[in-house]
Amino acid sequence: MLKKALLILSGLLAVAAGSAYYIDCSFQKTSVSNTYQYKKKSNTYQFQKLADDTSSSTLPAAGSWQSDFPDINNSNVLGIAGKFNYFAKNIDSTANNSLNGNFTTQNLTTGAWIINGTNSKISYIQQEINAGDGVQLELPGKKVVLGQSLLFSGTGPTIGGHVVKTVPNSFTQDSNGLQYIDINEEFNRLMNNSKVIADNSSSNVPTVTNQYGKVTFDASNIAAQDNVKYLIVKSSDMPGDWGQLDIKGISDQQRVVLTIDTSGVNNIILRYSEINGTENKNILFNFYNVTDNSNYSGTIDWNKTTGNVADAILAPKATVNLFSESFKGNIVALNFNKKNTTHDSGYYPDVSLPSNTTIPVITPKLISVPDVDFGSHKINSETSLIGRWEGNLQVSGEKGKEIKINVELAKQFTSQNDSLANGVNWQLVKSDYSSGSLLKVSQDFTSTSASINYWVWKDDNTGDLLSDWNYNKENKQYGFYDMQISNLDTVTDAGNYTATLKWTLVDSP
Known part of the structure; x- marks a missing residue:
């Protein structure tokens, strides 16, 4: 038994890329990004384990904005942004009096006696609240959604050590790396x-x-x-x-x-x-x-x-x-x-994004899909591994347009002896430095698909995702994706294991 427990998985845990299924995309919603302007070709990947989640939030999970605003057409000009009077990455409400109306922001800077929000509406603060020492927060609202990094205590209650003097009808909070609004x-x-x-x-x-x-x-x-x-x-x-x-x-x-x-x-x-x-x-x-x-x-x-x-x-x-x-x-x-007191006003009635029929639409395609190499692993020595991308992940499509790529597990790890490692879990891990600090979001795709967002940026209407991600990782900017497997302690038989992934293009919502 001792000898069996020390057996080394004699090969590499490998993932063979499955067939790429091409689907025409309808670009009702598109995005431009200058994320991938790089001069340096990628060479190798340095993969690290994810830090343990230390979130101690006891608030109800916020979920997604779609639950609160099911009728919003996010392919319109404003989309979900149109349901907030003020939609900004940084909001400063310190001058004069109240910020009436609802808002979404990553960072809120406020001061004493400043009311931020309106009783009948939902507001969202994603990353940080900046206020002076002793400032009590006034956050009225139908609901206020807090980002996962904001420390909430029911005593008081407090957010980041600041007592909440005026509280909304309810607080909810991002959880498990999911964001109420990306x-x-x-x-x-x-x-x-x-x-x-x-x-x-x-x-x-x-x-x-x-x-x-x-x-x-x-x-x-x-x-x-x-x-x-x-x-x-x-x-x-x-x-x-x-x-x-x-x-x-x-x-x-x-x-x-x-x-x-x-x-x-x-x-x-x-x-x-x-x-x-x-x-x-x-x-x-x-x-x-x-x-x-x-x-x-x-x-x-x-x-x-x-x-x-x-x-x-x-x-x-x-x-x-x-x-x-x-x-x-x-x-x-x-x-x-x-700069002055605002009013709790209505919303601009959103309009459709205009189309220019003279511009030809380029049908997006997957040019190539990668393998993932998880290396050698001793039974019961580690429970989680992040893999190394092998090969290329290339797409073609209209420059500046968003492409969504789904990846799903078509066949779980199986050894040459047909031993099935059906206890292993799969996750797609997004690391994002866009806000200046690292934010990680994981998507479990053991039994469902995970989604990758990418903007084609080359003049020849192609994109090399693996090279772009490697550049972003090395320079700690923008976003990149890794694959992680866990629950490896459920594998009991040594051998060479392979799994199959399926990559598909999907329409942008």
Whole structure:
């Protein structure tokens, strides 16, 4: 018996890639990423064991936003971001008084006596709350969702040591590496949507007149798409301090999506600007740098003083400073700074992402799929291993478009003697440095499939996932995936074991 217990698995635990099944993708939702701009070819992989999960959260699991917002079409321009008045990676609410309305953010900076949220709505804080010593938090809401890294105690209650003075109807929390909203992925989607809108509007220049600060955009000759007129103007065409804007040529049934070309500017000031004539029209203001073909990354000072309906500001790489007390609707920004008390306003009625039928659609395909080598393993010596990718994982598809790849276990580890290791568990592990710190998320695909998100970035419309992941791992930036097997102590017979994985392309939701 002793000799048998010391037997070495005489071969390598190997995974043979199964057949790749190709499915045409419908890119109703796409994302642009500049994650994979690298100069260095990958050589080897350094794999480490996952750290033990030390989360001690006792809150109910948050689950996913789909449960709370089942009717949201996330292929629309705003999607789930449109159900939050303020959707930003960083929110600073310290100035003046309350941040009324609901919000989603990775990092919230707040102060004493500042109310953040609204009783009837859901808000989400994913990573960190920054507040001064002794500051008591006021977080009203129908529900407040906390990220897994936020330390919650029911005594008080407290979050990160701060007493919660005003509490929501309920708290929930991310668990098991799952996120209520994948904020990084949503920002990729929103940045791409901003580009699509700008590209679609490139020829839709209205007639612009300016009479002593009263600016008129005449869109009479611009065709509508699904009852939306997509217009584009230069930032210098917009009214400045004490200005007034009027948009003509819009029917009662139509809405306006106005792209503001920010080429050559880093700061846009729209203070004390009135919008007349179109005050009952919902307007989405899209900020985009047309010359550089990039999302605007400067600042926007917004203080529109009038308006009866909900508008939207789409500036997913910019800093938005909101001075207006009368703003209604949605703000999407990298950084959002509240400069005055806000109102609990409604939401911009979302619109479909415009399509440009003149751009050919490239059908995505899997070019090659990899093997995974888990090496040699002594029975009962380790319970968990992370494998080394072997070969290539390459795809083709339209540059800048998101591709989702599913991987599933087609056949569990089986030895040459037909011994089945059916107790071994399989996980796809995503490591992500996009926020500046490491975040790990695991997907168990022992009995179901796991999903990989990837954006094709090469000019030849191809992507090499393994090379990209290796670069990201070495440089500790963006995201990459590993495969892990566990419960190896359930394997009792020595031998060479192989398993089969199936890789497929799926439509983006």
